[in-house]
Amino acid sequence: MAFSSLKEIMEYGEKSGLPFWEAVLLDDMEERNVSREASLEQMRYTWNAMLEASSSYEPKRKSASALTGGQGKQMEAYCEMYPPICGPFMGRVITEALKTAESNACMKRIVAAPTAGASGVLPAVLIPYYETCGTSEGTVLEAMYTAAGIGQVIALRASISGAAGGCQAEIGSASAMAAGALVHLRGGSALQISHAAAMALKNLLGLVCDPVAGLVEIPCVKRNVIGAVNAISSADMALAGIESRIPPDQVIDAMRAVGDKMDSTLKETGMGGLAATPAGMEIVQKLQRG
Amino acid sequence: MHIFDILGPVMVGPSSSHTAGAVRIGYAAYKLLQEEPKEAEIYLHGSFAATGTGHGTDRGLIAGLLGMQPDDNRIPDSFQIAEKEGLSFSFAEKEIKAAHPNTALLCLTGKSGRKAEIQAASVGGGRILIQKLDGVELNVSLEKPTLIVHNLDRPGCVAKVAELLSDRKINIASMQLYRMSRNGTAIMALETDQPISEEAIHSLAHTDGILKVTFISMNT
Numbered sequence: 001m002a003f004s005s006l007k008e009i010m011e012y013g014e015k016s017g018l019p020f021w022e023a024v025l026l027d028d029m030e031e032r033n034v035s036r037e038a039s040l041e042q043m044r045y046t047w048n049a050m051l052e053a054s055s056s057y058e059p060k061r062k063s064a065s066a067l068t069g070g071q072g073k074q075m076e077a078y079c080e081m082y083p084p085i086c087g088p089f090m091g092r093v094i095t096e097a098l099k100t101a102e103s104n105a106c107m108k109r110i111v112a113a114p115t116a117g118a119s120g121v122l123p124a125v126l127i128p129y130y131e132t133c134g135t136s137e138g139t140v141l142e143a144m145y146t147a148a149g150i151g152q153v154i155a156l157r158a159s160i161s162g163a164a165g166g167c168q169a170e171i172g173s174a175s176a177m178a179a180g181a182l183v184h185l186r187g188g189s190a191l192q193i194s195h196a197a198a199m200a201l202k203n204l205l206g207l208v209c210d211p212v213a214g215l216v217e218i219p220c221v222k223r224n225v226i227g228a229v230n231a232i233s234s235a236d237m238a239l240a241g242i243e244s245r246i247p248p249d250q251v252i253d254a255m256r257a258v259g260d261k262m263d264s265t266l267k268e269t270g271m272g273g274l275a276a277t278p279a280g281m282e283i284v285q286k287l288q289r290g
Numbered sequence: 291m292h293i294f295d296i297l298g299p300v301m302v303g304p305s306s307s308h309t310a311g312a313v314r315i316g317y318a319a320y321k322l323l324q325e326e327p328k329e330a331e332i333y334l335h336g337s338f339a340a341t342g343t344g345h346g347t348d349r350g351l352i353a354g355l356l357g358m359q360p361d362d363n364r365i366p367d368s369f370q371i372a373e374k375e376g377l378s379f380s381f382a383e384k385e386i387k388a389a390h391p392n393t394a395l396l397c398l399t400g401k402s403g404r405k406a407e408i409q410a411a412s413v414g415g416g417r418i419l420i421q422k423l424d425g426v427e428l429n430v431s432l433e434k435p436t437l438i439v440h441n442l443d444r445p446g447c448v449a450k451v452a453e454l455l456s457d458r459k460i461n462i463a464s465m466q467l468y469r470m471s472r473n474g475t476a477i478m479a480l481e482t483d484q485p486i487s488e489e490a491i492h493s494l495a496h497t498d499g500i501l502k503v504t505f506i507s508m509n510t
Contacts, residue, residue, distance in 0.1 A: 002291070028293050042294055049300040049361075063304070064344045104303030107346050107366040112415070114296045116306045122297075144297060151296035160296070161414050163307075177296075214341035216304040270341070287344065 002027060002152050005249045006194040009149055013190050020180075020190040021142040024149035043141045046111055050123040053100050053110045063105040065287055068217040072099030086229075089128060093228050097124035101224040105217045114151045114160040114173050117216045120224030121174035122147055125182055125231055135185055146184040147177035150197045157249065158256035162209035163268040165259030167220075171227040172204035172255060178231035179238070188239050196231075196238035198248035203230050205251075206258055208266035210273025212280040213287055219274055291415075299416050301360040307392055308338065308345035311412025313365060314508065315394055316354020318420060318432055319408040321506045325400040327355050327377055333384035336391035338412075348381055351394060355379075359509075360416060376401075389421070426477045428468045432508050434481040439494065440502040443469045443476040447499045451478060454494055460484045475501065 003009045003023070012023045028039045059073035075098055078084065079091035086094075101120035104110045110119040122144075130140050151160065154173045159165035179200035180193040188196070204227070212218040244251060265272030274280055301310040320327060332351055334342050342348055346366065353368035356375060364371060372379060386393055390411035398406045409422035420430045423438070430436060441447040448467065455462060461483040469476035486505050495503040 024293065031292050043297070046294065046297050046300065064346065107302055107304065107309070107349075109300065109302050109361055109363055111300050112298060112306050112310070115415070116301065116303050116310070119303070145293070148293035148296045152291060152293060155291050155296060163414070213344060214337070215344040 002031060002156060003149065004153065004156055006150065006153055006197065006252075007247075007249055009153070010190045010194060019142075020149065020193050021145035021184060024145040024152075040141060043144055044137070047137070047140060047144060049109065049111050050100075051127065053103055053108065054096060054123060054127055056108065057099040057103055058106070058108070061106045061108070063215070063217055064107070065213065065215055065217060065283070067283065068102055068105040068221055070102070071221070072096075072102055089132065090229065090232065092128040092132070093124050093232065094225050096127050097121060097224040097228045098221060100124065101221040105215070105221060113147070114155065114177070115162070115170045117162060117220045118170040118174035118224060118227060120221070121171065121227035121231065122178050122181065124224065124228035125178045129182070129185055133185070139185060143181035143184045146193060147181040150177045150180045150193075153249075154201075154252055154255070157252045159259055165256065166262045166267050167207040167209040167223060168201075168204050168255055169259055170209065171223045172201050172207055174224075175200040175204055175227040175231045175234070178228060179234040182231060182235035183238050186235070186239055192238040194248040195243045196235045198244035198246065198251040199237055199242075200231050200234035201251050201255055202244060202246070203234065205255055208262065208273050209268040210266055210275045211268065211270055212275045213284045214268070214270035214275070218280075218283075295415060299360055301416065302363065302365045305345045306416045307412045307414050308342065308347045309350045309365070310360035310416035311392065311418050312338075312347040312350030312394070313354040313358060313360040313362075314416060314418045315410040315412060316351040316396070317357065317359065317508065318354070318410060318418065318506065319396045319398060319406065320355050320357060322408055322420075322423065322438070322504055323398045323400050323404055323406040324504055325402055325404055326375075327398045328401045329399040330355055330377065330379040331397040332379060332381050333386070333395040334381060335384055335386040335389050335393040335395070338392050338394055339383040347394075351396070352377070352379060355396075355398075390419075393421070423477060424475070426468050426470045426475065428466065428477055428479055430466070430479045432506055434463060435485060435505065435507040437478075437480045437482060437486055438504045438506065439478040439480070439500060441476050441478065442499045442501065443471075443473050444499060447476070448478065450497050450499070451480070451494065454490065454497070455480075455482070455486075458487070458490050460486060460490070
């Protein structure tokens with residue numbers, strides 16, 4: 001039985017003395033009837049697929065529409081040339097988010113986390129942290145269980161689909177997952193993990209899904225960047241002891257309510273928002289002309 | 291949803307519903323045909339028709355028909371691979387009544403002449419539903435190993451299948467029954483907790499009243 005609230009995961013941890021991530025691991029073992037080793041092995045495979053997606057990035061590759069590609073490289077070159085305003089770590093985060101999201105748009109292999117459109121958010125925080133902060137693979141896997149547990153609760157209580165809940169359900173959920181993962185990497189508590197997730201989700205509440213021409217390119221690729229950056233600021237706030245005034249599970253419920261009220265033109269139909277701008281419509285016409 | 295539905299699938303982009311789901315539909319159709327396809331007439335409905343090309347839905351479906359899984363790096367090149375492997379295909383748009391927006395209809399002919407007609411929908415996160423098989427409406431997710439039996443719609447067929455599985459200590463997790471018309475062709479879809487051996491499938495296929503038996507495990 002999967003957890004139906006973040007509170008339930010925390011209470012389980014308090015009773016059993018187990019950290020957040022381990023509660024999620026034990027639940028997976030029960031849910032899929034697998035051993036601890038088998039579950040960890042699957043998580044390691046998932047992590048390696050994220051690393052491979054980043055290392056196999058091809059800056060020259062373009063998407064089907066030829067509108068996407070090369071910006072990860074562009075950002076990387078900028079960071080090497082000038083110190084970015086947001087600092088070198090954040091520069092790498094932005095670069096990674098662009099690389100994975102562009103690779104996805106270019107039909108390369110990625111890990112949907114929780115969706116393909118939001119696949120850049122989690123690796124964008126995990127990979128630079130792993131490579132620059134001296135964290136072990138084992139701790140990264142724990143952070144991924146943390147992220148998965150948060151995503152599972154969101155999927156159950158609200159949605160992780162842009163068509164059902166708008167972009168807040170995709171990039172918002174990914175950002176909440178990444179924020180929780182970062183708190184774990186820094187040794188934060190289960191309470192801090194859930195408040196980091198809540199703050200990340202709150203900050204992206206109401207975000208609409210308005211892909212130009214219906215393709216997972218504009219504005220999806222760059223929204224992966226805001227998802228990752230927002231995760232970092234939310235994690236840092238939580239680690240500082242700042243809490244979401246609205247309890248985390250209620251934030252998730254609010255995300256669902258907002259998604260339900262959102263007009264269908266703003267839920268992955270390619271009919272509203274940026275998709276409906278003159279420039280967006282021009283792209284549609286260009287693609288139809290072939 | 292289990293945690294690897296949240297962190298996963300590992301897949302070729304750009305869309306879990308329009309790309310990964312399309313590959314799975316193609317793969318399921320290939321398994322249902324029970325042999326390599328020689329010809330595929332494919333019809334796309336709704337969002338699959340409107341944005342399929344930009345999402346690689348077409349290349350995904352062909353990749354699946356060639357036996358590829360959603361994480362196969364060759365998916366973008368599936369059209370060229372199809373040509374090499376002797377699979378000819380065509381795509382057309384089609385308005386299918388009351389169908390899910392992400393629906394494909396595949397009319398297949400296999401290398402030895404077998405035929406199969408599959409209508410399936412991609413319902414999110416790469417998950418699919420087979421909604422029509424050879425003209426019979428059904429609702430099968432193929433998330434667990436699934437046995438699909440075509441039989442004559444007459445008394446005793448269900449009992450025979452259940453008995454044969456019971457004799458081999460195979461537990462049925464779920465069972466659905468469908469038919470096109472009374473006394474016509476019916477389809478049973480059974481999810482089982484244990485794998486089903488070649489021998490059991492062979493015995494089933496040679497049981498009186500049973501027309502065709504297909505066992506599908508999407509991960510192999």
